[in-house]
Amino acid sequence: MSSLGAWGVSLDEYTLDQFLFVGPRGGGDYYRVAIFAGIHGDETAGVLAAVRFLQELARRPELARGYEVYLYPLCNPTGYEDGTRHSRSGRDLNREFWLGSREPEVQLLEQQIRTLRFDGMISLHADCDSPGLYAFALGAQVTQYVVEPALAAAEKIVPRNLDARIDNFTARNGLIRKGYPGMLCAAPEARPRPFEIVFETPQLAEPDLQVEANLVFLRHALEQYQQLQAIGQDL
Numbered sequence: 441m442s443s444l445g446a447w448g449v450s451l452d453e454y455t456l457d458q459f460l461f462v463g464p465r466g467g468g469d470y471y472r473v474a475i476f477a478g479i480h481g482d483e484t485a486g487v488l489a490a491v492r493f494l495q496e497l498a499r500r501p502e503l504a505r506g507y508e509v510y511l512y513p514l515c516n517p518t519g520y521e522d523g524t525r526h527s528r529s530g531r532d533l534n535r536e537f538w539l540g541s542r543e544p545e546v547q548l549l550e551q552q553i554r555t556l557r558f559d560g561m562i563s564l565h566a567d568c569d570s571p572g573l574y575a576f577a578l579g580a581q582v583t584q585y586v587v588e589p590a591l592a593a594a595e596k597i598v599p600r601n602l603d604a605r606i607d608n609f610t611a612r613n614g615l616i617r618k619g620y621p622g623m624l625c626a627a628p629e630a631r632p633r634p635f636e637i638v639f640e641t642p643q644l645a646e647p648d649l650q651v652e653a654n655l656v657f658l659r660h661a662l663e664q665y666q667q668l669q670a671i672g673q674d675l
């Protein structure tokens with residue numbers, strides 16, 4: 441574990457922590473994947489899931505074969521402490537990325553994202569207006585071969601949101617094929633673009649089930665991406 445930096449809010453000091461788990465060597469170069477949780481402080485299932493996933497990797501390193509997994513389990517520590525979506529400064533941190541934000545959480549994460557140049561980024565969220573699971577995903581291949589099967593596995597735990605519109609976006613089978621300005625994502629100059637996935641659980645569902653759905657989603661997403669790369673190399 442390493443701390444990316446610390447900042448003070450009145451008399452309290454907060455840190456943004458990063459965990460790195462290097463899996464056993466796969467067939468080729470390591471894929472560098474980041475998992476972010478808790479950028480909205482009141483969405484606790486993702487935070488618990490990220491911590492549980494780290495513990496699981498320690499027990500079953502095989503899950504991360506061929507991966508360097510960077511975990512950021514708590515991206516908004518003041519919001520988490522206060523039980524609020526926003527950070528204590530009153531900002532929605534997930535609308536501040538790559539827009540010259542002065543929020544320390546955003547600046548620290550931007551620095552890491554720019555330096556580490558991830559091959560993939562997965563953000564864990566929960567949505568209080570959604571009756572089921574859904575995901576934002578960019579890139580046709582990743583959507584079809586990674587996100588769809590991972591959603592299919594997770595919906596055995598918590599149902600999928602099949603609405604035609606979710607969160608004011610056009611959706612199909614719980615998939616939204618776009619992002620929005622200021623969301624936590626790769627640096628604007630990043631080429632090639634990494635795969636970017638935002639996974640959302642229904643915040644009103646049983647907390648344990650949401651955590652489990654996150655874990656199932658993460659396991660499957662890593663496995664499917666690995667397979668997609670292996671197939672790509674054979675073509």
Ligand SMILES: [Zn+2]
Pocket residue numbers: 480483564565566
């Ligand atoms: Zn959220």
